[in-house]
Amino acid sequence: MQYDLSAIRAQFPALSVADGDQARIYFDNPAGTQVSRFVVEKMSHCLLQANANIHGYFRTSVLVDDLIAEARVAMADMLNAPSPDEIIFGQNMTTLTLHISRSIGRLLKEGDEIVLSRMDHDANVSPWLLLAEDLNLKIRWLPFNVETFEFDLQALDEVLTDRTRLVCVGAASNLLGTINDVKAICARAREAGAMTYVDAVQAVPHVSTDVQDLGCDFLVCSAYKFFGPHQGILWGRRELLERLEPYKVRPATDEIPGCFETGTQSHEGMAGTAAAVDYFAWIGKNMAQSYHWKYESFAERRMHVHAAMDFLFEYETGLASHLIEGLQRLPGVRVQGITAADSLARRVPTVSFTVNGRSPDSIAEALAAKNIFVWSGHVYAVEPAKALDIYDAGGAVRIGPVHYNSIAEIDQLMVELDQILPSANVA
Numbered sequence: 001m002q003y004d005l006s007a008i009r010a011q012f013p014a015l016s017v018a019d020g021d022q023a024r025i026y027f028d029n030p031a032g033t034q035v036s037r038f039v040v041e042k043m044s045h046c047l048l049q050a051n052a053n054i055h056g057y058f059r060t061s062v063l064v065d066d067l068i069a070e071a072r073v074a075m076a077d078m079l080n081a082p083s084p085d086e087i088i089f090g091q092n093m094t095t096l097t098l099h100i101s102r103s104i105g106r107l108l109k110e111g112d113e114i115v116l117s118r119m120d121h122d123a124n125v126s127p128w129l130l131l132a133e134d135l136n137l138k139i140r141w142l143p144f145n146v147e148t149f150e151f152d153l154q155a156l157d158e159v160l161t162d163r164t165r166l167v168c169v170g171a172a173s174n175l176l177g178t179i180n181d182v183k184a185i186c187a188r189a190r191e192a193g194a195m196t197y198v199d200a201v202q203a204v205p206h207v208s209t210d211v212q213d214l215g216c217d218f219l220v221c222s223a224y225k226f227f228g229p230h231q232g233i234l235w236g237r238r239e240l241l242e243r244l245e246p247y248k249v250r251p252a253t254d255e256i257p258g259c260f261e262t263g264t265q266s267h268e269g270m271a272g273t274a275a276a277v278d279y280f281a282w283i284g285k286n287m288a289q290s291y292h293w294k295y296e297s298f299a300e301r302r303m304h305v306h307a308a309m310d311f312l313f314e315y316e317t318g319l320a321s322h323l324i325e326g327l328q329r330l331p332g333v334r335v336q337g338i339t340a341a342d343s344l345a346r347r348v349p350t351v352s353f354t355v356n357g358r359s360p361d362s363i364a365e366a367l368a369a370k371n372i373f374v375w376s377g378h379v380y381a382v383e384p385a386k387a388l389d390i391y392d393a394g395g396a397v398r399i400g401p402v403h404y405n406s407i408a409e410i411d412q413l414m415v416e417l418d419q420i421l422p423s424a425n426v427a
Helices: 005-009 037-049 059-079 093-105 126-135 153-159 182-191 267-286 289-295 300-328 341-346 360-369 382-387 407-423
Strands: 087-090 113-117 138-142 164-170 195-199 218-222 232-236 333-335 351-355 375-377 396-399
Touching: 037 059, 037 267, 059 087, 059 232, 059 267, 059 300, 087 093, 087 267, 093 126, 093 195, 093 218, 093 232, 113 126, 126 138, 138 153, 138 164, 153 182, 164 182, 182 195, 267 300, 289 300, 300 333, 300 341, 300 351, 300 407, 351 360, 360 375, 360 396, 360 407
Parallel strands: 113 138, 113 164, 164 195, 195 218
Antiparallel strands: 087 232, 218 232, 333 351, 351 396, 375 396
């Protein structure tokens, strides 16, 4: 079936909202996407029909237990995890990483080494810097090539040692858009005897994510980046989760995964996360039949979800191509990321750019006045912004189309940028 943008957009109530006579154009998606009717209805059902705490004998508590179990199964499908018991929920990726880092730290000792990436969002940097400071661990840095915007795996070999215990890396950059070769990185780390911790927040909304194929040990993502509610998800390899000592109150369960879910969780967030997965399955079943063959070994919903991701990525690559071509036609614009037409499969559609002598904030503010929503600044990508020497100049303007955006919206963006750039404030 052909891509049915109208049917997709009809699933998102927010896309029909206008402010006066101005439609909203959502290009702020890397920081948080809009939610589908699937999500709204499931969260409403949870709050109205199953609003109770867990593990009680009464009806609403039993219902919420069922919703949580359903959410674990859904995320296991989304990530092709071996078991729903390996799915841990939390407030967001940052909170989960700060929390689980304490438990991982109990496996480490003074002098052990952690490899961090110069491309990562700070949520996969600061927790490990803090842990290293607390335990007197050594940090080694994996750089990226500022010309190609990709890692050189030879550089990874140079930072891995016999003291490396953990390698932390992003699956896709929230600033550059680069999709990293996580499978190869995990293989090298495993050969060195190190665990791997993957930030997949920017990858999961765009590409099929398979923890078994990647060979990682931990992977984290956030549902509000893949059209769900504000909810974080952590997958961990069972044998490692069972080795970790959780930070929890004494009455809480000692069993995984609940032992890592501190306090009462957002049950409606979990329900909404399951619904976000169901939305992808709906696309996979109704539009992505041509990709089913790739995932024939998967169970039905799992097959539909992963087929949908491939189907959507093909459309999003077209959006990225159109966006990059348009930006490159504007005078003074530099795209901070992969731009070659034959290399766009190695990036997500998140596109950041700078304009010589222009303030990213002023460009974003001017676009906001036209009801076009974008982000500006370092977007918490401190290390890559510094590596590109744009941190002190205010970072970049970040445009983040997703599968519910259109070519027409990108064209409207270009019309506005053509008017804005000559008058954007000097940094």
